[in-house]
Amino acid sequence: MTASTRPFIPVAKPFIGAEEKQAVMEVLDSGQLAQGPRTEAFERAFAEYVGAKHAIGVNSGTAALIVALQANGVGPGDEVITSPFSFIATATSIIACGATPVFVDVDPFDFNLDPGQLEDAITDQTKAVMPVHIFGHPARIAEIAEICEDNDLALVEDAAQAHGAAHQGRPVGTFGTGCFSFYPTKNMMTGEGGILTTNDDEVAHRARLIRAHGQERRYLHEAFGLNWRMQEMNAAIGLVQLGRLEGWNETRIANATRLSELIRVVETPRVRDGDRHVFHQYTIRVTGDRDALQQKLQEAGVGTAVHYPIPIHEQPIIREMGFGEGSFPVAEAAARAVLSLPVHPALGPEDVEYIAATVNRLAGP
Numbered sequence: 244m245t246a247s248t249r250p251f252i253p254v255a256k257p258f259i260g261a262e263e264k265q266a267v268m269e270v271l272d273s274g275q276l277a278q279g280p281r282t283e284a285f286e287r288a289f290a291e292y293v294g295a296k297h298a299i300g301v302n303s304g305t306a307a308l309i310v311a312l313q314a315n316g317v318g319p320g321d322e323v324i325t326s327p328f329s330f331i332a333t334a335t336s337i338i339a340c341g342a343t344p345v346f347v348d349v350d351p352f353d354f355n356l357d358p359g360q361l362e363d364a365i366t367d368q369t370k371a372v373m374p375v376h377i378f379g380h381p382a383r384i385a386e387i388a389e390i391c392e393d394n395d396l397a398l399v400e401d402a403a404q405a406h407g408a409a410h411q412g413r414p415v416g417t418f419g420t421g422c423f424s425f426y427p428t429k430n431m432m433t434g435e436g437g438i439l440t441t442n443d444d445e446v447a448h449r450a451r452l453i454r455a456h457g458q459e460r461r462y463l464h465e466a467f468g469l470n471w472r473m474q475e476m477n478a479a480i481g482l483v484q485l486g487r488l489e490g491w492n493e494t495r496i497a498n499a500t501r502l503s504e505l506i507r508v509v510e511t512p513r514v515r516d517g518d519r520h521v522f523h524q525y526t527i528r529v530t531g532d533r534d535a536l537q538q539k540l541q542e543a544g545v546g547t548a549v550h551y552p553i554p555i556h557e558q559p560i561i562r563e564m565g566f567g568e569g570s571f572p573v574a575e576a577a578a579r580a581v582l583s584l585p586v587h588p589a590l591g592p593e594d595v596e597y598i599a600a601t602v603n604r605l606a607g608p
């Protein structure tokens with residue numbers, strides 16, 4: 244097929260099947276809409292999937308980060324070390340707790356927080372470390388967990404893009420407090436939604452309180468909390484989607500493997516030996532004019548996205564905290580070079596071949 248007769252390939256394509264619709268209708272018919280039995284069932288199923296002792300459902304990935312930080316004792320005056328190469332919520336969730344984000348540059352191998360630079364960033368104010376498993380590739384989380392252990396710091400994993408990813412055989416979200424997002428374009432979705440995972444009974448208990456107005460029992464408020472609760476409709480969708488997640492992840496991995504076999508002219512994503520990358524994004528590095536290539540791909544019927552064009556420390560809201568160009572050169576170079584191609588499970592084999600052939604044609608010398 245030529246570009247003009249081919250349907251446009253979007254960079255992301257959420258799937259909503261008959262089972263999801265049925266599940267939502269059942270919730271509406273039940274009349275129970277706020278957090279209830281479906282949320283509990285979803286929490287049990289997700290905890291089992293990740294291999295964590297507890298899971299606590301909330302109403303977004305951002306909520307999961309805020310509740311996780313607060314459940315780990317992060318508050319005003321504290322510093323939380325994180326990555327400058329992520330979605331803004333990674334940093335703003337820290338600010339929402341009254342704490343200060345402190346950045347450590349990323350490793351050019353996988354765009355994840357570089358553990359080799361972590362210890363230099365630790366101060367007397369440091370309370371927690373929050374690495375991101377960016378694009379679905381695990382950070383070097385075992386090394387980071389060890390540094391946290393040695394320095395008595397909490398570990399919160401921003402696993403918003405990494406449902407089902409594993410580092411050296413161990414699922415992400417089990418090293419510290421895991422935070423997942425179910426935004427529509429993530430590897431599985433609930434509409435809006437999020438969840439925390441932990442093996443720590445105390446953290447789980449505090450997270451449950453913080454999620455629902457710090458309420459110990461009805462109208463007795465022992466902790467500071469707000470309304471971060473998951474809705475039953477979202478949990479019902481999540482239960483169906485969780486059943487599809489492994490199949491989708493396998494298809495993403497197969498699509499990514501095929502793209503990397505076929506693409507010759509640009510640098511394709513790296514996967515660390517022994518790690519499971521679940522390819523929330525399939526992100527190439529472009530050495531020439533990235534924005535021009537994006538435009539040409541768009542015209543050829545291939546949707547792409549730039550994750551992320553501006554590193555967090557250069558965002559206007561964060562820059563005023565004293566950062567500037569040159570603060571984190573690896574993250575800045577990544578922001579200029581990255582381009583995410585479609586890798587989602589709705590792609591057919593011909594789509595994958597067309598994407599690779601089009602990249603080879605348009606990005607070549």
Ligand SMILES: *Cc1c(COP(=O)(O)O)cnc(C)c1O
Pocket residue numbers: 303304305306329330332333375401403404424425426436437
């Ligand atoms: C999506 C995402 C979030 C926020 O999740 P929401 O559900 O959109 O609030 C946080 N961090 C990262 C890395 C994300 O990709």
